[in-house]
Amino acid sequence: METIITNSPSLKEEDFVRISDFIYQHCGINLHDGKRELVHARLSKRLRNSDFNNFSDYIDYVLKNPDDREFSLFIDSLSTNLTSFFREEQHFDLMSEKFLPALLKIKEKNNDLRLRIWSAGCSSGQEPYSIAIKLNEAVKNNKWDIKILATDISKTMLETAQNGLYDEDKIAQIPAELRNKYFSRQTIRGRKYFQAMGELKDMIIFKHLNLMENWPVKGPIDFIFCRNVMIYFDKPTQQKLVERFWKLLAGGGVLFTGHSESLTGIKHSFKYISPTVYMKA
Ligand SMILES: C[S@@+](CC[C@H](N)C(=O)[O-])C[C@H]1O[C@@H](n2cnc3c(N)ncnc32)[C@H](O)[C@@H]1O
Structure with a gap:
């Protein structure tokens, strides 16, 4: 539950409309009226961490400076980055145990040794690393050219993912x-961390991409993971x-x-x- 700091400036109707219109146009996220409190709470934190005294000045600045780090922090603060390793685990099992064996057989027959996967909305990287682990375990022969x-x-999430x-x-x-096979242990300032090893990192290409814009992505792709992203978009x-x-x-x-x-309510084949x-059958 997010709480509003009582001494935070109020969020004027016109500022909320500017924010929600911009966010919808820019990244598809639907900040409807019910999200007003959340927008206020989250942007209050940004205001406290910057030199602005009110939302109008803050928004003026952010919208005029899309290359500034604050712009990324603004977008981050209004989206949800929650993720975890092997989240919704059945997807990884289905991929490696149900679809992959048949797919590899067909590909081998067609002399196509490429396997292409897209984690669209990868947040801090737990999803693509989970995919990489599963594929590495399932595909033992290194003749396969696997790229995720x-x-x-979010540029800040991508930095974490890449690290x-x-x-x-x-x-x-x-x-x-x-964990022992794919991560090395690190202690930084007395805290324990685990770092993904090169074997996993080499399978993944991290890129900044806004799903609302052009996709410089070369198909065909075998598996697309776009999970817990569309929920923030309208139909x-x-x-x-x-x-x-x-x-x-x-x-x-x-x-x-x-x-x-x-995909209920969406026209598709x-x-x-x-x-x-x-499946695209
Ligand atoms: C809740 S996380 C989901 C992470 C992961 N897919 C999972 O299921 O655990 C949603 C991610 O979608 C990203 N996102 C939101 N709008 C986006 C857009 N228009 N283009 C690309 N990514 C977007 C957010 O930055 C965030 O990292």
């Missing part, structure tokens, strides 16, 4: 055997996104969405596999 594209709108350095408590979901935005994912996926490719992001799992 991991993208996010691959995680606090001890963030790593708890990874079984000990895999028309979700519709467009799903159509674009369809175009980019290979025949037989699979789209994984987050636990509360079924995907084959339903199970809740939140859709």
Whole structure:
């Protein structure tokens, strides 16, 4: 629960409208009226950490300076970056145990040794690292050329993802055997951390990408993970996104969405596999 600091300046109606209009246009996030308190609470923190005394001046500055770090912090503060290793674990099992064996056989027959995966909205990297671990465990033969594209709108999240350095408590979901195999232990100023090893990092390409803009992404992609991202978008935005994912996926490719992001209410031609799992059959 977020609380508003009582001595924070008030958020004027016109400023809330400017913020929500901009955020919707820029990154598709739907900050409807019910999010007013959340916007106020989160931006109050930004105000306290910067030199601005009111929201109007802060927003003027941020919108005029999209290359400034504060712009990224503004976007970050209004989006949700929550993630974890092996979140919604059934997706990783389905990928490696159900879809992958058949896919590799077909690819081998067609002399196509490339496997392409996209983690769209990868936050601080736990999703693409989980994919990399699963694939590394499942595909033993190194003749395969496996690349995971991991993208996010948040530059700060991408920095964390690229570093691959995680606090001890963030790593708890990874079984000990895999943790020891794919992460090295570090102690920094008395705190314990785990760092993803080169073997995993080499499989992932981290890139800044806004899903509302052009995608410099080369298809066809075999698996797209876009989980817990679309939930913040409205239906028309979700519709467009799903159509674009369809175009980019290979025949037989699979789209994984987050636990509360079924494609109900969206027009599409995907084959339903199970809740939140859709195949371009
Ligand atoms: C809740 S996290 C989900 C992380 C991960 N996919 C998972 O399920 O654990 C949502 C991520 O989507 C990103 N995001 C929101 N809008 C975006 C956009 N327009 N383009 C790219 N990424 C976006 C946010 O920055 C955030 O890191």
